[in-house]
Amino acid sequence: MSIFSDLSISEPNKKTDICQFKNETRSTGFCFSADYIIIYCEGGTAMISTISRTLILKNGDCILIPPYLLHKINFENFCGTGFIFKKSYIYTNYSVTFATELLSDFEDRIFLMENCQKGISLIAKITAEPDLPASKYKFITLARLLLSFKSNKIQNKNKSFAVIYSKTVLKIVDYINQNLSKQLSISNISEQIGFSQAHISRTFKKELALSPTEFISMLKIIEASKLLSNTNLNIKEICEQCGFASNTYFQSLFKKFAGITPKEYRNVNQTATNVENRL
Amino acid sequence: MYVKNVFHDTKVDSLVSESFGVFDQIPKSVATSNGEVSESHLIRLSYPHYHDNYEIYMLISGRCQVFIGEQNFALTPGTVSLIKPYVPHRYAYTSDCPNLRFVFNVKPDYLQKYYSDKVVKDFFYMFDNRNTIKLTNEEAREFLELAYELDEEYAKPDFGKSFLPVADIISLISNHIESNLTAENSDSTKSSVECMVEYLNRNFSHPITVDTLEKEFFIGKRTINELFKRELGTTPSAYLRDLRIKNAVFLLTKSEFTNRKISSLCGFSSKNHFYQSFTQHMKVSPSEFRKKFKENFIIK
Numbered sequence: 001m002s003i004f005s006d007l008s009i010s011e012p013n014k015k016t017d018i019c020q021f022k023n024e025t026r027s028t029g030f031c032f033s034a035d036y037i038i039i040y041c042e043g044g045t046a047m048i049s050t051i052s053r054t055l056i057l058k059n060g061d062c063i064l065i066p067p068y069l070l071h072k073i074n075f076e077n078f079c080g081t082g083f084i085f086k087k088s089y090i091y092t093n094y095s096v097t098f099a100t101e102l103l104s105d106f107e108d109r110i111f112l113m114e115n116c117q118k119g120i121s122l123i124a125k126i127t128a129e130p131d132l133p134a135s136k137y138k139f140i141t142l143a144r145l146l147l148s149f150k151s152n153k154i155q156n157k158n159k160s161f162a163v164i165y166s167k168t169v170l171k172i173v174d175y176i177n178q179n180l181s182k183q184l185s186i187s188n189i190s191e192q193i194g195f196s197q198a199h200i201s202r203t204f205k206k207e208l209a210l211s212p213t214e215f216i217s218m219l220k221i222i223e224a225s226k227l228l229s230n231t232n233l234n235i236k237e238i239c240e241q242c243g244f245a246s247n248t249y250f251q252s253l254f255k256k257f258a259g260i261t262p263k264e265y266r267n268v269n270q271t272a273t274n275v276e277n278r279l
Numbered sequence: 280m281y282v283k284n285v286f287h288d289t290k291v292d293s294l295v296s297e298s299f300g301v302f303d304q305i306p307k308s309v310a311t312s313n314g315e316v317s318e319s320h321l322i323r324l325s326y327p328h329y330h331d332n333y334e335i336y337m338l339i340s341g342r343c344q345v346f347i348g349e350q351n352f353a354l355t356p357g358t359v360s361l362i363k364p365y366v367p368h369r370y371a372y373t374s375d376c377p378n379l380r381f382v383f384n385v386k387p388d389y390l391q392k393y394y395s396d397k398v399v400k401d402f403f404y405m406f407d408n409r410n411t412i413k414l415t416n417e418e419a420r421e422f423l424e425l426a427y428e429l430d431e432e433y434a435k436p437d438f439g440k441s442f443l444p445v446a447d448i449i450s451l452i453s454n455h456i457e458s459n460l461t462a463e464n465s466d467s468t469k470s471s472v473e474c475m476v477e478y479l480n481r482n483f484s485h486p487i488t489v490d491t492l493e494k495e496f497f498i499g500k501r502t503i504n505e506l507f508k509r510e511l512g513t514t515p516s517a518y519l520r521d522l523r524i525k526n527a528v529f530l531l532t533k534s535e536f537t538n539r540k541i542s543s544l545c546g547f548s549s550k551n552h553f554y555q556s557f558t559q560h561m562k563v564s565p566s567e568f569r570k571k572f573k574e575n576f577i578i579k
Contacts, residue, residue, distance in 0.1 A: 091395070098393040137450035139398075144443060 027074040035084040037065040044077035093139040229269035327369040332386040334362040341378030357419040
């Protein structure tokens with residue numbers, strides 16, 4: 001089981017930043033990415049869901065999924081374009097103050113831009129052939145796109161999204177998120193929240209197709225990967241902060257989820273931190 | 280003020296408010312690719328000026344001569360001229376139809392507020408060795424669209440998002456340069472003199488002559504002579520000789536090398552040749568020159 005999404009969604013083996021979807025039908029389980037993901041819909045439907053909301057992409061819509069956000073993607077005859085970019089890409093091309101400002105809002109939830117007329121040309125420019133000389137300056141177009149997401153955010157603030165999970169699940173997920181640094185188990189969750197252990201297990205299995213324990217380790221692994229790539233804390237400190245019982249347990253669990261060790265993961269994804277810490 | 284951009288029709292004197300110096304050397308006549316343009320045709324002139332920011336200028340309609348430093352260029356609609364900080368320049372409008380143009384000036388520290396140092400360095404790299412660029416129609420249209428956006432953003436408080444169109448304009452020009460790199464190198468005679476001068480400056484210590492330039496740059500001796508005359512007012516051999524003598528003077532006064540050694544260090548073919556051309560040019564022999572210099576130096 002891997003929860004690390006790589007956006008070469010259509011061709012998993014080809015590590016590319018851009019991919020075109022043509023009549024794609026597929027669905028992923030819960031996953032997250034260390035990169036920002038932008039998907040533009042040109043036909044068919046796509047359903048992107050997080051724990052708290054689900055949204056449907058229609059023709060002309062564009063979404064941004066921030067890194068380290070647990071999400072699920074369901075494509076049905078989906079046509080469109082998707083691409084990813086790393087935090088470090090923004091930091092190497094923009095001044096630290098502006099890069100921080102640019103990325104500041106894109107956290108914790110999915111951003112939707114409906115019928116983005118302006119977005120189409122921007123995305124076309126970004127996803128144009130990567131070996132054009134213009135590709136060197138793609139970051140300018142990307143900033144324009146991010147800024148239009150930002151201005152759109154204010155307009156769409158009160159848009160309602162369908163919530164597909166029951167209150168029980170939402171309440172428990174909320175509790176887990178707030179107590180990631182502790183050692184969590186079903187028994188102490190049921191004590192704290194007041195649902196029976198059997199009820200919790202049953203609802204989780206029914207709604208998320210996961211056991212509560214699996215879900216807890218998943219959120220902890222996400223937290224740990226976030227710390228691995230965004231901070232310079234050592235692995236032992238990260239292990240403590242995420243409430244893992246022991247270092248070896250953390251290492252083996254991480255390996256199981258990611259396929260690589262925490263150290264290797266850090267080597268691949270750490271660039272952003274170095275830029276920020278230079279100040 | 281970081282960015283300035285103005286749409287003008289004819290008057291140019293008020294174009295750049297931050298000009299610090301006025302140079303009153305205005306050439307009597309201007310050589311263009313079409314031949315000589317007499318003074319009377321230069322109807323509208325801007326004062327020569329310079330400023331501490333980079334200037335990007337695009338002519339939209341009309342005809343214009345731009346004088347950048349020692350050189351001049353004829354601009355046609357769609358041509359962009361790039362001017363580095365502290366380089367004196369001025370514009371002269373040579374046609375009677377309205378000379379529409381778009382100009383903006385930008386300081387690196389404005390862009391540094393938004394872009395990383397590496398990117399800003401990349402942005403201004405294109406100002407080195409390049410003065411004018413002819414955009415294609417499509418690129419010119421894109422440039423104008425960005426120019427209108429810049430005009431709009433510039434009017435907003437704190438210059439709005441001016442940094443985006445500015446960067447797009449710069450990337451547009453630099454992409455044009457990159458994709459036309461080979462084409463532009465071959466047809467610009469302007470830069471070939473610069474290249475030759477650079478070559479001479481670097482290689483004068485070797486026994487090179489005008490024939491070497493001919494072979495190195497694939498330009499006939501006569502053309503080389505004409506180009507040098509026109510651009511620098513001297514012949515290549517005289518330029519080379521001056522360069523060598525200047526260097527010999529330096530070595531005579533600052534070092535204890537023998538005449539033989541100096542003559543070979545400066546690229547003279549023989550000691551006698553060195554002696555001859557030095558004496559001819561400086562009216563004293565190298566050894567006398569050294570002696571006199573030392574005496575004067577000690578007395579002082």
